[in-house]
Each structure stands twice: as structure tokens, then as C-alpha cells.
Amino acid sequence: MSPDDASRNDLPNLTVQAARHHAQGRLAEAVTAYTDALRLDRRNPALLYGFGLVLRDLGQMDGAATCFEAAFAIDPRFADAADSLGTLRAGQSRFEAAEACHRAALAHSADRATFWNNLANALSRQGQAAAALAAWQRAVLLDPALPEGLSNLGGGLRDAERLEEAERAHRRALRLMPGEPQANNNFGHALQARLRPAEAARWFRRALALDPGYAAALCNFGLAVQRLGDGGLADLLYGRALRVCPDLPLARFNRGLLHLERGELAEGWAGYGWRFASGQAGGARQPRLPAWRGEDLTGKRLLIWGEQGVGDTILFSSLCAEAIARARSVVIETDRRLVPLFARSFPGALVRPQSPDAEAVPDCDRHTPIGSLARVFRRDLSAFAGSAVSWLVPDxxxxxxxxxxxxxxxxxxxxxxxxxxxxxxxxxxxxxxxxxxxxxxxxxxxxxxxxxxxxxxxxxxxxxxxxxxxxxxxxxxxxxxxxxxxxxxxxxxxxxxxxxxxxxxxxxxxxxxxxxxxxxxxxxxxxxxxxxxxxxxxxxxxxxxxxxxxxxxxxxxxxxxxxx
Incomplete structure (x- = not known):
């Protein structure tokens, strides 16, 4: 027997050792075993896939992606490699690439519930709500006992305002994993959407008993007690959530609204600034301009762009005249239906429909969403003194x-x-x-x-x-x-x-x-x-x-x- 043949006879043992080390959490030993095995068989897709899983657990995402890609390239039927690559890409916020990978996995294994669940996650993050909901439904149809599929389906149904169905899906997920903090939190979230904050609070408490540092549950619990009228406890819970996760957008936003409800405007507007990141105000524009935050506008051209619904735009338009008085010129881009009314009401500004190119605004120097005017012009209640009774002018x-x-x-x-x-x-x-x-x-x-x-x-x-x-x-x-x-x-x-x-x-x-x-x-x-x-x-x-x-x-x- 040649040395090469002897070495190849070691391959099965090395493969078993590598998988055992990984399962036992001995990642360094697993890396060594996989490296030795791959020296003997560099084009073994199973070895490449296993090595990729270890690298992923070590946080070496680029190396893991290389392994998954190689495994799938060598064996296009290796659906697990494609699916794992998709999940990794989703973790990198590359959701289109993730979707392509999950679809490639499903092309060879269309009956895998976890693949459908992962595809749905990628679709959801791209804003394809209906397609994501259909994929989660397919996942649960294939495996009615898939807890993460049921939980995600519940979230999709909640977002679609199918709240009774969402509650049922979350309740089923909770039965399958009663000791899982996320399942308890998600069930509470479903109850909260149905305007049952007292019931919701019970499940947020259970989630926090299982994981006291669960930031999302702390935030949700804060909102529940805020709706029940206990603003003091809500403030404490938002604070705890932010100590765990300092940039948790929803906690920042909810705490901001709590401050505004109390009339604490300076602190409230700071939190309100998180409305886009928290998903509470739709998508934010990103013009290729510096944001205006109240600095001197002498000689500057300011873009004010509409956001949220028409009612919100009308409310905040009460501040446009003050911005116009500060700047060399002002452009207001808003819902096309408001353009004639705003043009007549704010003759000192150029009013036009929202630009199809949300980024390029060559005739302005600074920009601000209309709702952010308040943090400049309404920093306390005294700033409302003398406000005009009316500011819009009919034809x-x-x-x-x-x-x-x-x-x-x-x-x-x-x-x-x-x-x-x-x-x-x-x-x-x-x-x-x-x-x-x-x-x-x-x-x-x-x-x-x-x-x-x-x-x-x-x-x-x-x-x-x-x-x-x-x-x-x-x-x-x-x-x-x-x-x-x-x-x-x-x-x-x-x-x-x-x-x-x-x-x-x-x-x-x-x-x-x-x-x-x-x-x-x-x-x-x-x-x-x-x-x-x-x-x-x-x-x-x-x-x-x-x-x-x-x-x-x-x-x-x-x-x-x-x-x-």
C-alpha cells in the first residue's frame, strides 16, 4: 500500500473526528481535522460544507461563504450548501443574493420546510410581504411542527393585519417551544397587536424570566405598560432595553413618543428621529445632501420632503413658514395631491411632487424630512405660543x-x-x-x-x-x-x-x-x-x-x- 493510499484510508476517521469536534463545540480541533481531511480530498463537497459550518460558527463569514459556494459548485444537487449560503448572505443584509441561494436549494429539495422558511425570511426583508407569507405558509404545510416557521408565519400574518390567524400561529409555536424566550415574546406581540396589552404583558414577563437580557421583549413590555398607563415603568423598561442594545431603534422611538406624551419635547424629538430606522414611518429618503439639523441656513437652499401620511405632512407643514424665513430658498417635495394647495400656501417656496429620483436633488444644499422640522422649531411648548390658527390657503x-x-x-x-x-x-x-x-x-x-x-x-x-x-x-x-x-x-x-x-x-x-x-x-x-x-x-x-x-x-x- 502506497503512502498516498494509507493517507486516504485516514480520510473517514478524519471526517468523523471533524464532525465530532464540531458537535462538541471544540472548534479549533474541528478546523484542524477538516484541514487535514481536505488536504486529502480538496473537492469533497461534504467536507467543504462541514468546514464552512465550523468557520461560520467561528465568525469567519467570508471563509464560510467560500466553502459553501465551492461545495455547491462541485455538486449542484447539494441543497444544504446553497441554503446555508443563503442564510449567511441574509446575515450580511444581501437579501437578493440570499433569495437566489434559497431558490437554488429548493430547485433540488422542494419539500424541505426549513428552506421555504429561509426563503420567506429573505423575501420579507426585501419588502415582498405577500410572497414571504406564501412561503411561510408552504413551510408550515410541509412541517406543521416547525416552530420557527410557525413563529415567522405569525409575524407575517400580523403584518398583514390578519391578527386572529397570527395569534393562532404564535400559540401553536409556543406549544412547541414553551421554554423559548422568542416564542413567548412573539405571542405577546400578537396579543399587543390585538389591543390586549394586559394579556401581552404576561407573555413578555415570561420571555424575560427566561432571558432577562432580551432587548426586544423589554421594549415590547415597555410599550404594553405604557398603553396601560404606567409611563414610569415603561421608561425604565426602555432604558433597560437600551442598556442591552444601545441602538435598538424601536426602543429609541417608543421612548421618544413617551417623552412627547409627557410634553418633554427636546428628549422626545431625539427619539422621534428613530422613526425610520424603527420601521414606524415607512422608508426614509436618502438625498445626496447633508441633513439639516438647525444650523444657520444663510445663503443655503433647503429641501423639505414629505413623509408618512398626508395627515402627518399637513400637521408638520405648520412649520414650513419658519424654515422658509431662515433659508435663501426652500424646495418642498410632497404628495402630488398637496402640491397646488401647498404652492398657494407657501409662496416663498418652490413646491413640487416628490422626485422620482429620491437621491439626486441638484438645486438644494441641505435636506430634512418634514417631521424633523419640529426638533428645530418646537423644542418646548412655549414655541407654540402665537401659532397661526390657519396656514393653508384654499383656492x-x-x-x-x-x-x-x-x-x-x-x-x-x-x-x-x-x-x-x-x-x-x-x-x-x-x-x-x-x-x-x-x-x-x-x-x-x-x-x-x-x-x-x-x-x-x-x-x-x-x-x-x-x-x-x-x-x-x-x-x-x-x-x-x-x-x-x-x-x-x-x-x-x-x-x-x-x-x-x-x-x-x-x-x-x-x-x-x-x-x-x-x-x-x-x-x-x-x-x-x-x-x-x-x-x-x-x-x-x-x-x-x-x-x-x-x-x-x-x-x-x-x-x-x-x-x-
């Missing part, structure tokens, strides 16, 4: 048309109404009303009702008219969803607007129209009994034991008792 010609239309409706107090968001989900439903709850308001004499509810609401309007014997006036030539300039002209012709927390009330109040806003407290009150942004808004909020129906009835009683 005079269109307003004249609407005044004629209002006059044609006859005598009475002209009341514009909105009752819900266009996007109604389980978690948002409690903040809004149904039109069939407005009976007491419709019974108040001397009111002329005008529809301001955008979106598909015709069936609700017709049903309410039939049930309550009331007319809710509307006009086919006004698109309440897309024509904000026309809607503003209509609103400016009204005596009162009644609406929940939607863009309807924000737009009307920014025009100076009296608004009665119903619903719960939120951070925009900044620790006060009003909303300092909107002097034209009056808040009607549930008292102890009241629900939305009770609040609407109370509003009706006030309208019946006295004029506005």
Missing part, C-alpha cells in the same frame, strides 16, 4: 363655487363629516366609528350634513340616510381621495367638521375651520389637553368607561344645547 375661485352650493342647501349649520380611515384593520378599528353610530348627531335639529369621507363609503352613506332619515350631501364632481385642493375649498365653506384622527380633520383645522375631533389621546397632544398644532381643533375623548358611541352622543348633546 378663492373654487371656494366661491362651494359657497354657492352651500347656500343652495338652505338654512342650518353646515357640518362636514368623516367617520373612519380608508384603511380599516382590526388594530385600527377601535380608533374610528361606524356611520350607524351617528344616530344622535343626525337627530340634532338645524344641522346640514356634508360628506367628507374619502374612499369607498357609498353603501355606508346610503344605509345611514335610509336608517336615520337624514341627507348626507355629496357631489360627483369632487374626488375626496385625490383632489385635496377642491376638498380644501369645500371645507373652507363649512361651519364645522366632525372627524376622528384622519387627514380630514387635519386639513380642515389647518384651513382654520372649527374641527371636533373624536378618539383617544395620542402623542401629538404633547402632554396637554389640546393639540397645540391646531388651534382650530377641539378634542372629544372617551372618559372612564366610555366608548366611541358614548363620545358621539356627548358631541350631539353639546351641539343640541348650544352653538359652536
Amino acid at each position: 378663492a375661485a373654487r371656494m366661491a363655487v362651494w359657497r354657492e352650493r352651500m347656500a343652495a342647501l338652505g338654512p342650518g349649520l353646515r357640518v362636514g363629516i368623516g367617520w373612519r380611515s380608508a384603511l380599516m384593520t382590526e388594530s385600527r378599528r377601535a380608533a374610528y366609528s361606524r356611520l350607524d353610530q351617528w344616530g344622535a348627531l343626525f337627530a340634532v335639529p338645524g344641522l346640514v350634513f356634508v360628506n367628507l369621507q374619502y374612499g369607498a363609503c357609498e353603501a355606508e352613506r346610503v344605509a345611514a340616510e335610509d336608517r336615520f332619515g337624514v341627507t348626507i350631501h355629496r357631489w360627483d364632481d369632487l374626488d375626496l381621495t385625490d383632489d385635496f385642493d377642491g376638498t380644501a375649498a369645500l371645507m373652507a365653506s363649512l361651519d364645522l367638521v366632525i372627524a376622528p384622527a384622519t387627514a380630514v380633520g387635519e386639513l380642515a383645522a389647518a384651513l382654520g375651520v372649527p374641527v371636533w375631533r373624536f378618539g383617544g389621546r395620542d402623542w401629538t397632544q404633547l402632554g396637554t389637553a389640546v393639540r397645540p398644532w391646531f388651534p382650530a381643533q377641539r378634542l372629544f375623548q372617551p372618559r372612564g368607561g366610555e366608548d366611541v358611541q358614548d363620545v358621539l352622543n356627548r358631541m350631539a348633546a353639546q351641539l343640541a344645547r348650544r352653538p359652536i
Whole structure:
């Protein structure tokens, strides 16, 4: 027997030794054994894959990737190597590459539940929510006892607002791994989404009993107790989460909102600055410009770009005039529907639709999202003193048309109404009303009702008219969803607007129209009994034991008792 043959006879023993060392956590010995084995058989895909797993556990990701790639190149049917490479790429935030690897693995092993779960994770991180949800569902179909698949499926269902299904999926995952902190945390998160913070808090406590340093559970527990009214404990929990993970975006953001709810504006705006990183405000633009943080703007051109929803943009637009006064010039890029209204209202700025090229803005020197103007101009409550009652200017010609239309409706107090968001989900439903709850308001004499509810609401309007014997006036030539300039002209012709927390009330109040806003407290009150942004808004909020129906009835009683 030649020396080479003798060495090759050692290969099985070396392979077994390498795998045993790895399983026992003796990574240095495993590296030695794999290295010796690969000297004897450099193109053995199983050895390359095993060596890659060891290097991965040692944190040597580039070396691990090289091994996985080589193993899959030598044997394109080696699905585990492709899948592991995909997971590694996902850990490097290379999610498109991860997706390609997982799909390559599934091309050869389409019945592997873990592969589908990993593909779903990569799809989710690319924002492909529907495709990710389908892949998690496939994973759980293939293996109904796959805990991580059930947990991830629950998260996907929660994000899709399928909250009852999400709770069931998380409950199944919890049964499979009751001692796993993440399963307990995720189940609590599902309950929290269903507005059951007291129940959610129990599961966050269990997660923390299993892992006291679990930063995400500390953050979630903080939000639960904050919603239960214990801001002091919430602050402590956010602090603990940030000591474990100093840059945990959601803890920074939630703590910021807590400060804003207390009227602690300087600290609150610092936390609010984490809204994009925490995923609470959609995607942030990244213009190739320095960010403006309040420094001198003499001679500088400032870009202010819209963010979040139309209602948020309208609220923060109350600060645009102060920015315009500081800069050489200002460009406001916003939702196309707001452009005519903003252009008229801020004649000192160039107002245009949001650029299709979010990065290149050659005519500006600095940039800021519109919500970040507050950290410069509203660092304490005294900065609201003397705020304008209105700052948006309707089109005079269109307003004249609407005044004629209002006059044609006859005598009475002209009341514009909105009752819900266009996007109604389980978690948002409690903040809004149904039109069939407005009976007491419709019974108040001397009111002329005008529809301001955008979106598909015709069936609700017709049903309410039939049930309550009331007319809710509307006009086919006004698109309440897309024509904000026309809607503003209509609103400016009204005596009162009644609406929940939607863009309807924000737009009307920014025009100076009296608004009665119903619903719960939120951070925009900044620790006060009003909303300092909107002097034209009056808040009607549930008292102890009241629900939305009770609040609407109370509003009706006030309208019946006295004029506005």
C-alpha cells in the first residue's frame, strides 16, 4: 500500500473526528481535522460544507461563504450548501443574493420546510410581504411542527393585519417551544397587536424570566405598560432595553413618543428621529445632501420632503413658514395631491411632487424630512405660543363655487363629516366609528350634513340616510381621495367638521375651520389637553368607561344645547 493510499484510508476517521469536534463545540480541533481531511480530498463537497459550518460558527463569514459556494459548485444537487449560503448572505443584509441561494436549494429539495422558511425570511426583508407569507405558509404545510416557521408565519400574518390567524400561529409555536424566550415574546406581540396589552404583558414577563437580557421583549413590555398607563415603568423598561442594545431603534422611538406624551419635547424629538430606522414611518429618503439639523441656513437652499401620511405632512407643514424665513430658498417635495394647495400656501417656496429620483436633488444644499422640522422649531411648548390658527390657503375661485352650493342647501349649520380611515384593520378599528353610530348627531335639529369621507363609503352613506332619515350631501364632481385642493375649498365653506384622527380633520383645522375631533389621546397632544398644532381643533375623548358611541352622543348633546 502506497503512502498516498494509507493517507486516504485516514480520510473517514478524519471526517468523523471533524464532525465530532464540531458537535462538541471544540472548534479549533474541528478546523484542524477538516484541514487535514481536505488536504486529502480538496473537492469533497461534504467536507467543504462541514468546514464552512465550523468557520461560520467561528465568525469567519467570508471563509464560510467560500466553502459553501465551492461545495455547491462541485455538486449542484447539494441543497444544504446553497441554503446555508443563503442564510449567511441574509446575515450580511444581501437579501437578493440570499433569495437566489434559497431558490437554488429548493430547485433540488422542494419539500424541505426549513428552506421555504429561509426563503420567506429573505423575501420579507426585501419588502415582498405577500410572497414571504406564501412561503411561510408552504413551510408550515410541509412541517406543521416547525416552530420557527410557525413563529415567522405569525409575524407575517400580523403584518398583514390578519391578527386572529397570527395569534393562532404564535400559540401553536409556543406549544412547541414553551421554554423559548422568542416564542413567548412573539405571542405577546400578537396579543399587543390585538389591543390586549394586559394579556401581552404576561407573555413578555415570561420571555424575560427566561432571558432577562432580551432587548426586544423589554421594549415590547415597555410599550404594553405604557398603553396601560404606567409611563414610569415603561421608561425604565426602555432604558433597560437600551442598556442591552444601545441602538435598538424601536426602543429609541417608543421612548421618544413617551417623552412627547409627557410634553418633554427636546428628549422626545431625539427619539422621534428613530422613526425610520424603527420601521414606524415607512422608508426614509436618502438625498445626496447633508441633513439639516438647525444650523444657520444663510445663503443655503433647503429641501423639505414629505413623509408618512398626508395627515402627518399637513400637521408638520405648520412649520414650513419658519424654515422658509431662515433659508435663501426652500424646495418642498410632497404628495402630488398637496402640491397646488401647498404652492398657494407657501409662496416663498418652490413646491413640487416628490422626485422620482429620491437621491439626486441638484438645486438644494441641505435636506430634512418634514417631521424633523419640529426638533428645530418646537423644542418646548412655549414655541407654540402665537401659532397661526390657519396656514393653508384654499383656492378663492373654487371656494366661491362651494359657497354657492352651500347656500343652495338652505338654512342650518353646515357640518362636514368623516367617520373612519380608508384603511380599516382590526388594530385600527377601535380608533374610528361606524356611520350607524351617528344616530344622535343626525337627530340634532338645524344641522346640514356634508360628506367628507374619502374612499369607498357609498353603501355606508346610503344605509345611514335610509336608517336615520337624514341627507348626507355629496357631489360627483369632487374626488375626496385625490383632489385635496377642491376638498380644501369645500371645507373652507363649512361651519364645522366632525372627524376622528384622519387627514380630514387635519386639513380642515389647518384651513382654520372649527374641527371636533373624536378618539383617544395620542402623542401629538404633547402632554396637554389640546393639540397645540391646531388651534382650530377641539378634542372629544372617551372618559372612564366610555366608548366611541358614548363620545358621539356627548358631541350631539353639546351641539343640541348650544352653538359652536
